[in-house]
Each structure stands twice: as structure tokens, then as C-alpha cells.
Amino acid sequence: MSIFVADEIAMNFGGIRAVEGVSFAVEPGEVFSIIGPNGAGKTTIFNMISRIYTPSAGRMMFDGADITNVPPHTIASLGIARTFQNIELFANASLLQNLLIGRHCHSKVGLLAQLGFTSAVRDAEIAHREKAEEVIEFLGVQRYRDQLIANLPYGVRKVVELGRALCIEPRLLLLDEPSSGLNVEETEEMGHWIGDIRRDLGVTIIMVEHDMKLVHMVSDRVLALASGRILALGTSSEVQNDPEVIRAYIGGAPA
Ligand SMILES: Nc1ncnc2c1ncn2[C@@H]1O[C@H](COP(=O)(O)OP(=O)(O)OP(=O)(O)O)[C@@H](O)[C@H]1O
């Protein structure tokens, strides 16, 4: 069974049709990439999956359940995490604190218990800590653990953004332009992290990305989008050589 299915999803903003009748299915364990010129509707699709927007039409399924109308705050606890095109971390908090904030969706302890600081709260705190430390070790960022995000190099912040999402212990991870702002070496390193996350943690990944080298390196399948519609779906080589895709890029933004 597909882990995620988009069935004819659409998103209108006033008169703008950002996404029109898009359907695709993502299989468990795959890295599924979405490419397309600026304004193609890629981030809008992520915003629908993470329920920031409700689709104007269509249906989305996660793990066999309809998530089209679930409340946004339940998405993380269902097992869907994302990173943002523009890094969204707390600049004046430490790396560790940012990861602990990422664990918020796992707080199952009630408010009264928290006020009383019961043993359940203490146990939950310990579990959150352990998970955050595990992610820090997995990503090899121990030496930055207690530093403020504001003082970290951009490339490290991108990795922390990934860590914040991993703390949710997702089964589906949405990465919005993981290479943006990174140099060639950092982009390659990001590619290795993506491979490790899929292989070692068994997480399914949907990635929006402009860097075709990274797309080629990590993707099982690639969906090309332009003006809110699907142009092609296949392996990265098939999609890159598709005449319609080539036309869209020549007429639009650079890949
Ligand atoms: N909240 C919004 N209100 C109005 N229009 C929007 C909104 N969000 C996105 N759009 C429009 O929808 C279209 C798709 O935008 P989207 O951000 O999904 O593109 P994208 O493929 O992620 O582009 P990029 O590669 O530049 O990030 C654009 O025309 C954009 O201006």
C-alpha cells in the first residue's frame, strides 16, 4: 500500500490556480522528488500535505487514512514532519533546545500533571532528551549542541533543521529545497544525510529540490511540475530528458 496518495488535489488563491488536479502516490521507503520552475506549486503541495492549507479540491491519504481535513496540529503526531524552504529555527535558542521544541508533538502528558511536575512529566522529559541526543549523534553535530542557532554557520543550521524534523520520529519527511544556500560539498553531504535517513531510519521522503545533481543522487522517482500541473513522472533521467520538462525550464526559471 502506498504510504501517501494525492488524488486530484488543487489549490486556488483567489484567481490564482497554484495547483490543479495533481495526483501521485509515494511508496514506503522511497525518495520521491518534486521538481519544477519557480512558482510551479511545489511548496503549495507541501503546505497542503502539512495541512497549512486545505486543498480547494481533491483528497490526500496517509497510511490508508484520509488526512485531507485533519487538524494541522495532529499532522506531526500522525508521523509527518517537514523542513522549510527558509530555515525556521529559533535563532536565540541552542541547537538542543530547538530539537526539544521539535519533540512537542509527543507531549502526551496533561497540563495538570505538568503543573504538578509528576513522575510522568519527568519520564517524558527524559524520553525527549534521549531522542534529541540520539538525533544530535546521528547527524554528528555534538560539538554545536549547546550553541545558539544564531552563531552557527548556515550549512550547520540546515542540518539542524533536518534534526528538528527527525525528532518528530516521522514516517514521512517532507524536505523543501534541502540544498538551497549550500555549496557543492555541503549539498553532497546533504545527499548523504538523505540517503542515511531513508536507509538507517526507514523514513519515506518527499523532496522538493532545484539542484538536479542532488535529485539524481537520491531520488527513486521524480515528478516534474509546471504552472501547477504534472508534466512528467519517472526516473530522474527520464524526467530530465522529457521534451515537455525541457521546454518548461527553457521558458521558465533555471534548474
Ligand atoms: N498564500 C498564497 N497566496 C497567494 N498566492 C500564493 C500563496 N502561496 C503561493 N501562491 C502562489 O502559488 C504559486 C505557486 O507557489 P509555490 O510557492 O507553491 O511555488 P514553488 O514551486 O514552491 O516555487 P519556488 O521554486 O520559487 O519555491 C505562485 O504563483 C505563488 O505566487
Ligand SMILES: [Mg+2]
Ligand atoms: Mg517553494
